[in-house]
Amino acid sequence: MGAHAHDEPYYVHAKHMYNLHRMKHQQLKVSLSVLAAVSIGVGVPVYAVVFQQKKTASG
Template identity: 65%
Template sequence: MASNTALRSAANLVRSSQSFITKSSSGSRSFHSTGIKRGGHHEPEYMHAKHMYNLDKISNRGLKMSLAVFTGFSIGVAVPVYAVIFQQKKTASG
C-alpha cells in the first residue's frame, strides 16, 4: 500500500515538473511546490487496526511466540558473533 502511494506521488511529481518545464520555457519563471496532504486516515487502510495485535486470539500462540522470541534472540546473537569473526579474519589476512 505504501509503495503504491509512493508511486502515485512520484508520478504526480514528474507531471508537475513537466508542466513547470513547459511553463518556464514560455518565458515566465515561477517556483511551484505542492503542499503536504494532512488530514484523517482512510477507512480501508486501517479497517483491521483494532484487532491487529490481539494476541489472545492467535492460534498456536505458545508455539508462534516462542518461535518469534527464539528467532529474535538468535539474530541478536548471531550477527555480532559473525561480525567479530569476519573482522578477525580480515585483520589476520591483511
C-alpha cells in the same frame, strides 16, 4: 485528525487489531519468534567479530 489525517481512509486502526490471546498455536509462534530474534541478536555480532578478525589476520 492526527499526523496521518490525509491517509484517513487507508490508515485507520482496527478496534481489535492485535488479538494475541485468540492466535492459534500462540505458544509455538511466540517461542519461535523470540528464539529467532535472540539468535539474530547473538549471531550478527559474532559473525561480525569473526569476519573482522579474519580480515585483520589476512592483512
